[in-house]
Amino acid sequence: MRDELRVVLSPEQLLLVRIGRSFTWRGLTHRVLDKKSVPCVDAGDGALPWSGAIKALDAELSGLAGRSAFATIVLSNHFMHYAMVPWSGAPMDEEEETAYARHFFRKLYGPAAEAWELRLNPDRAGAPQLACAVDCRLMDSVRASFAGAGIGLRSIQPHLMAAYNSCRARLQKSSAWFVLFEAGNLCLALLRQGGWSCVHTVRAGDDWYETLPCLLAREAYLTDEDAATDEVLLWAPGIDASGLDASALPESPGWKMSVLHPPIRPGLMADYDRRFAVAMSV
Template sequence: MSLSLRDELRVVLSRDQVKLVRIGRQLTLQGIYSRVLEKKSIAYTADADSSWSNAVKTLAAALSELSTKQAVASVILSNHFVRYAMVAASQTLSNEAEELAYAKHVFSQLYGTSAEASEIRLHQGSAGAAQLASAVDGQFLRDVRAVFAAANVKLKSVQPQLMTAYNNCHSHIPKQDAWFAVFEQGSLCLGLVQQGQWCSLRAIKVGADWLEKLPELLDRETYLSEVDTLADEIFLWAPEYWKTALPKSLKWKIHKLQPAIRASFAADYDERFALAML
């Protein structure tokens, strides 16, 4: 005997694609059983000015064609739509509102007045440590929420790709200093993690030869980073390159991270939809 639950709808908004995975759920005597019902990828023309209007339009069209009855959605945003900054700890800040205001000030210094319209999220670390902050255009998020409301789909969460990948596999990253990298077409987010805490992060534009040049990119980031480290290991999230040989390096130890997906998804797993199948 089993009881059907609301479907899950996993959505990945990339720079030039919208990917959707619909997951059916049933409550059984053994617990909740999930299975992939549908996978869909819709390409669109990326906005030349780094805008998001085409992403929202494509999402709206995709939801209108997908069976979304009683679905609950989670959205993962490409790093293309997200800005990041390290926010130094301050003992003068007494609550979350003050911390967010200070983070917005940091983003304004880095990115100018455009940061004032952003929604900012702090990814909490240890007390007294610098915090990783992310910023997304506020109008973009309002438009995304409106699309789901119009489709009568409950939107449970919106999360940056970087954090989705890190949360999925951080247990495989050792407690000592290490670099963590997330690749997506045209860009590489590269950060230093010390004792489980983010210490630095940069988004870098890369070309088709990015993997071959990864050791060079690491050399440069080590030089540019203001954090003193001897870290020589890098953990790479790039599911679509799982079968591609890694570059050889005398200095760097490069490890591929395999996404931790649910066992019931194994038969339907597709590297292109990895983020949506966690």
């Protein structure tokens, strides 16, 4: 069977996990064949934000060229743009929905949105839809990297959706703030009964978990009061070698904070490393 390659692409590092798959009397099994964290070198002034990451990706994939494998890649929230696109009230096909979403992104982000590839996350009729966008040049570079190595690219996912899907059982009916931490970036998403209500990304310093209550208070103030909730579900598996537990969370009388732990396939547990949680979760 073909190996499965899982990749997480961010400005500072590239994470790769190669998973072997085989059939046994117990059914399909998985085991980690290799995993590595590769630092991404800053390409310098004037370079595209992902240039160093793509260079690292090309170098790693060249060593896997010719292997029978398929891949899934997760893109850091540093590269993503999110928006809640209002319900239009008019029947539209997929092409019209994308055009409508692009118009909304242009209003939010300006002319640069014309060069972004968009995806919509369908929701119930009448509700705003979560949309994500990423520069077409990054998408083209990612696809070219895998094509050049002869590795089939099965899926490209934003970090927000990959994390949500990993913890879907916990999140799908929750009304809570879903907070994702990456080095230098926080993504604050408000869920209402598991549906998306608002999503914002902000820069994060080393003291992000100390300032988190203030950030949440600001976001809550800007949000519809009917959607208010004091529950905070934090996704930060790669924060450091020892991870983050409830004892490290800031104490705040206004918020009930807990840490999410994604489910890991049994066959991968022996090689589990929190830094690779996005790549190793079910």
